[in-house]
Amino acid sequence: MRSSTGWAVKSATARERIMVPPDKADGGGKRPGEFELIEKIFAPLTVGADGAYALKDDAALYRPASGCETVLTVDAMVAGVHFLPEDPPEGVARKLLRVNLSDLAAKGAVPRGYLLTTVWTEGTSLEWIEAFASGLGNDQVRYGVTLWGGDTVKTPGPLTLSLTAIGEVAEGQMIRRGGARPGDDLYITGTVGDGGLGLMVLQDKLRGLNAEDAAFLSRRYREPDPRTDVGPRLCGVAHAALDVSDGLMADLGHICEVSGVGARVEMDLVPLSEAARAALEMDEDLVAQIAGGGDDYEILFTAPAEKAGAIADIAAETGVPVTRIGSILRADKGLSTVDGSGRQIPLKQLGYRHF
Ligand SMILES: [Mg+2]
Structure with a gap:
């Protein structure tokens, strides 16, 4: 295990040991290890976000623009529940990001970045992960957001994805659900x-x-x-x-x-x-x-x-x-x-x- 590699590689590895049978813990050689996945596939998605430190630190740093507050939202998607395992991975990535951006938009917030937790199964191929990341990459350009950090683990259960989106709104301006008035x-x-x-x-x-x-x-x-x-x-x-x-x-x-x-x-x-x-x-x-x-x-x-x-x-x-x-x-x-x-x-x- 390499130390100080960021994106919670340390804890991911520890958790894999607990959750995945030992003979499968190395992914069966079907794809690169978690460290390489992060460096080769996910680190490029941080380009432009200095505070993400290319996923080489334990946490990201973020300072909202002066006079702004941070707005946070999270949504998870589970294979077989929120998408079909055979759905195109680019599309799964787009939906995961977009449902979160939609929540930010409804609150009046401008999207800035996101954190991503990916829970792979033994059957998740390198091709799937690459296509998933490319779907995220295309949408990042479209919506002006970057990856700031995350976690990647394996599970014997279904493929699960969770994305936390972070946006900004001028202080006191977030649009709540509770402000409707008779006559509106x-x-x-x-x-x-x-x-x-x-x-x-x-x-x-x-x-x-x-x-x-x-x-x-x-x-x-x-x-x-x-x-x-x-x-x-x-x-x-x-x-x-x-x-x-x-x-x-x-x-x-x-x-x-x-x-x-x-x-x-x-x-x-x-x-x-x-x-x-x-x-x-x-x-x-x-x-x-x-x-x-x-x-x-x-x-x-x-x-x-x-x-x-x-x-x-x-x-x-x-x-x-x-x-x-x-x-x-x-x-x-x-x-x-x-x-x-x-x-x-x-x-x-x-x-x-x-x-
Ligand atoms: Mg909503």
Whole structure:
């Protein structure tokens, strides 16, 4: 074991001895040791981040810009639970990074860097790891983040990945879930329902779409588009925000609960992609999937009426559609959805079971 090699190589090795049968502890010679993995595959992902010390120290150093606070979030993905072992590794990497960047964006934070824990299995090939790292590398350029550190261990269990994303926001400006006020307008970025429908396509539960629409929806599930351009511009504009991962109605329920307010969604205003519209034309019951399915990673936020102009400007400047879909009401009004003629649509019909 080499000392002072960083990225917790020491502890990784110690843990491998505990968790992996001795005859398998060296990886069977199928791929380089953990030290080489870190140096050859992961250290290049730190380029540009001086405080990462090329993964050659025990910890990274980070100083947010003057007047800024640090925003932290973490998400883990387990093979067989959050992705399929046969999914392309580049795509797994993109999703892992992007779901975290989406959380930062929803808080108004600018992403800066990330920490990565990789838990490999005996079956994880060098090719898989290289492709995974290259997926991270491409997205790093796209979103302006770098790897700052992490840990790599082996397990007899399923391949597991955990990423902690770190961002910055001006002091006191992080957008919380709890700031919604009665009278606020309710907005969403992008389109709603693509992620949930995409999962149905991948599970072969949604047939009859043309190939282009099916591919679009699958991609939206596999590779979300975190709204990193819109998020930071919502500071000082939005009263409350979160990213839609559990489903539009469930996540709106989270805002209402924490803010102590009610809300009404006008279903006719909810923005749909062409592909989602095509799916809905085939089967109108899919409205439940659109309102209740998760994995959209769009930002759902509330803002007072006087910010409507500023919000239109943000949409124009970023090229990301931002649509008003309803209103925030007093808590005693509860959570409701109405159709184009103002008639209530039962929440149960929309796959919403929280209340
Ligand atoms: Mg979230």
